[in-house]
Amino acid sequence: METLTICPSTLASGYDTYSPIARKRLFDGKNISPFLPYNPIEERKEEAELFLKNQEHMSLSGVQTKYSLVLKDSGFELSTETEQGTYLLKPKLTNFQYKGFSPANENLTMQLAEQVYGIETAANGLCFFMNGEMAYVTKRFDIAKDGSKYRKEDFASLAGLTSENKGKDFKYDVLSYEDVAELIKKYVPASRVELLKFFDLMLFNFLFSNGDAHLKNFSLLESSDGDFKLAPAYDLINTSIHLPSDPIFALRKGLFKEGDKTACPMGIYTGETFSEFGNRLGLPKNMVKREIEKFCADYIKAEELITNSYLSDELKELYRTKYHTRRNTYLKS
Numbered sequence: 225m226e227t228l229t230i231c232p233s234t235l236a237s238g239y240d241t242y243s244p245i246a247r248k249r250l251f252d253g254k255n256i257s258p259f260l261p262y263n264p265i266e267e268r269k270e271e272a273e274l275f276l277k278n279q280e281h282m283s284l285s286g287v288q289t290k291y292s293l294v295l296k297d298s299g300f301e302l303s304t305e306t307e308q309g310t311y312l313l314k315p316k317l318t319n320f321q322y323k324g325f326s327p328a329n330e331n332l333t334m335q336l337a338e339q340v341y342g343i344e345t346a347a348n349g350l351c352f353f354m355n356g357e358m359a360y361v362t363k364r365f366d367i368a369k370d371g372s373k374y375r376k377e378d379f380a381s382l383a384g385l386t387s388e389n390k391g392k393d394f395k396y397d398v399l400s401y402e403d404v405a406e407l408i409k410k411y412v413p414a415s416r417v418e419l420l421k422f423f424d425l426m427l428f429n430f431l432f433s434n435g436d437a438h439l440k441n442f443s444l445l446e447s448s449d450g451d452f453k454l455a456p457a458y459d460l461i462n463t464s465i466h467l468p469s470d471p472i473f474a475l476r477k478g479l480f481k482e483g484d485k486t487a488c489p490m491g492i493y494t495g496e497t498f499s500e501f502g503n504r505l506g507l508p509k510n511m512v513k514r515e516i517e518k519f520c521a522d523y524i525k526a527e528e529l530i531t532n533s534y535l536s537d538e539l540k541e542l543y544r545t546k547y548h549t550r551r552n553t554y555l556k557s
Contacts, residue, residue: 320466327360328534400477435470494557
């Protein structure tokens with residue numbers, strides 16, 4: 225049975241603000257309240273109307289509902305039609321098991337990527353509705369401080385794939401991750417640096433059971449110099465917590481162009497599989513070996529982050545078990 229153990233009174237007794245590091249990354253050092261001035265959309269008609277109106281002027285799409293936020297005074301508010309939203313709010317998932325803990329899952333997974341493995345991620349944190357329910361908040365990395373936008377293209381757009389020309393599952397069905405690497409080589413001047421980042425991200429997605437790393441969850445972002453680079457990682461979440469039958473990889477072809485049923489006929493992914501993948505990306509063998517060893521290592525920080533997360537005790541153990549299994553049984557093989 226799903227139980228949320230967080231309430232505003234508990235948070236106010238010692239968790240009513242963000243850490244200094246989070247304040248710096250998310251809010252340029254400002255002291256922002258983690259409490260939203262709203263109840264969840266399903267709680268009251270007034271809130272539902274506000275959230276639905278907000279979504280009407282959102283330009284971002286996706287399966288999970290997202291809302292646009294701005295900072296005003298000391299807290300978040302939903303943006304209006306005339307305001308440029310600078311943050312995205314993601315409430316809990318719907319129609320999945322342990323759905324109330326999906327914000328904590330995503331926040332934990334993103335923090336593991338950045339703090340343990342050095343993967344550049346979108347600044348993120350947790351916030352709380354008036355009834356104590358968790359939500360995930362992330363700062364938009366495509367908005368400059370002056371309010372202008374950096375160009376951002378996801379890999380479905382780069383490949384020219386749409387539901388009209390490739391069907392409703394275009395972001396899952398058409399390309400492999402090796403094909404994604406080819407797009408990086410095509411569009412990124414410093415592709416070797418970005419391919420290493422991509423390789424690390426794929427190792428991370430495997431290790432932490434992110435089965436929804438589809439083509440729209442990778443993007444290229446315009447730099448201040450006008451070049452393109454791999455955008456900070458976003459939408460990292462252990463999907464197997466909420467959907468036990470979730471596939472290992474979101475792209476149905478898997479890692480390799482010819483499909484994993486041909487390149488990896490047993491369907492078992494090991495360190496050797498990722499060595500082959502890294503070699504196909506054009507990364508030096510010693511570099512590939514080093515990165516795989518990095519992801520196979522034990523990290524006290526990883527255990528601390530899981531223990532201190534807002535997951536329930538049951539889900540902390542499940543999360544930890546899935547991580548250890550992928551690392552010790554498969555990646556180390």
